[in-house]
Amino acid sequence: MRDDHPESAPGAVREPRPGSRRSFIRTGSITVTAAALGAAGASALAVPSAAAAPMTAVEAARRAGRPIALTPACDGHETPAAMEGPLFKPETPERTDLITPGIKGVEVVMTGTVYDAACRPLPGTLIDFWQCDQNGDYDTAGFSLRGHQYTTARGTYRLRTIIPRDYAGRWGTRAPHIHTMVQTPGGPVLITQLYFPDDTRAYGRDFAALNAADTIINRACTIALTGPTDGVYAGAFDFVIKTTAP
Ligand SMILES: [Fe+2]
Incomplete structure (x- = not known):
């Protein structure tokens, strides 16, 4: 089953369901925080040298669809x-591994940290992940390629899944x-979508063309991808959320 419909405006968010695991949110109203990315772990980026208007490393990375190296990881x-x-x-099931029996595809192990806007790690943050499979299909009958987890005491997460x-x-x-x-x-709640760099190799697809043709994509949400090593990619993405929570 396919995704995305016109009624889902950017930034739309649902209220937590009473009695659900989301009820740990203490505030009565939830503010959706639009936010910017920390894509850590990127490799060094070449900067064009002969342009009349010099392009910064950040501009070069953005135009190429590459993750942006940040120092420190959270800005x-x-x-x-x-x-x-x-x-x-x-x-959804609480789990950090979405590669359940029957799931075939190009493996990626995602890691990262959830920070507040002051770059303080946010332990105990609930992260739900959901995605389609190697054929572009979402499981709407069950929970394949769906799961939630809580960040560690250091605000980190780890997710094993497929591209x-x-x-x-x-x-x-x-x-x-x-x-x-x-x-x-x-609170608050951040809903977003994470993307893959233009040079990602999976399923024989042209990721540069796919990224360029996507009308919703936000390049600031590009995963920093390295590998593959023995067929497994490593992906890094840090979330930064403005919050008043302690
Ligand atoms: Fe989708």
Whole structure:
């Protein structure tokens, strides 16, 4: 089943369901925080030298769809929000490994940290991940490629999954992406989508063309990808959320 529908405006968010695991949020109203990315772990980037208007490393990286190297890893820029789409399911299994029996695809191990805008790690943050499979299909009957976890005492997470496939939906062809819903203890909630660099190699697809054709993509939400090593990619993405929670 395909994703994304016109009624899901960017930044839309659902209220937590009473009695659900989301009820740990203490505030009565939830503010969606649009935010900017921390894509850590990127390699050094070449800067064009002969241009009349010199291009910065950051500009070069953005234009090439590469992750932006940040020093330090968190610079306090909030991670941008994105539409939730229609295929989020609550009450997912708590797990850090989404490669369950029957899931085939190009493996990626994602790691990162959830920070507040002051670059303080946010332990106990709930992160839901959901995505389509290697054929571009979402599991709407069960919980394949869906799961939630809580960040560690250092605010970190780790997710083993596959690179999702592109698919054709109501918003046109979607570049491969992983949906995320990040709920800090006490709020707010950040819903966004994570993308893959232009030079990603998976399923024989042209990621540069797919990224360029996607009308929803936010390059600031590009995963810093390295590898593959023995067929497994390593992905890094830090979330930065403006919050008043302690
Ligand atoms: Fe999607």
